[in-house]
Amino acid sequence: MNNNPAKNGGPRSSCWTLARVREMNLQLEGRCQAQGCAWFGVFDIDKLIEQLGPDYELPENAPGTSCGLCGSGPIKFQLASLHQDVSGASP
Numbered sequence: 001m002n003n004n005p006a007k008n009g010g011p012r013s014s015c016w017t018l019a020r021v022r023e024m025n026l027q028l029e030g031r032c033q034a035q036g037c038a039w040f041g042v043f044d045i046d047k048l049i050e051q052l053g054p055d056y057e058l059p060e061n062a063p064g065t066s067c068g069l070c071g072s073g074p075i076k077f078q079l080a081s082l083h084q085d086v087s088g089a090s091p
């Protein structure tokens with residue numbers, strides 16, 4: 001496991017693959033970048049892996065995906081951690 005963050009001043013390219021996102025139990029969200037538009041959506045990782053494969057690397061912006069609300073805005077990916085309620089789980 002190589003766990004050092006690459007901070008060498010390179011371009012901000014996310015090296016997240018779909019498999020890694022799922023492995024880390026993260027939620028893939030998309031947000032419209034158009035001004036005045038507040039579209040927000042959550043992508044289904046399992047479905048994306050089925051379609052694109054687990055080794056698909058996430059670009060910063062969703063390719064070929066236009067906003068469903070304004071129809072023109074680029075969708076920017078963002079990752080969110082899911083809260084796992086471990087302590088409160090009781091059978």
Ligand SMILES: [Zn+2]
Pocket residue numbers: 032033034037038039067068069070071072073
């Ligand atoms: Zn939009």
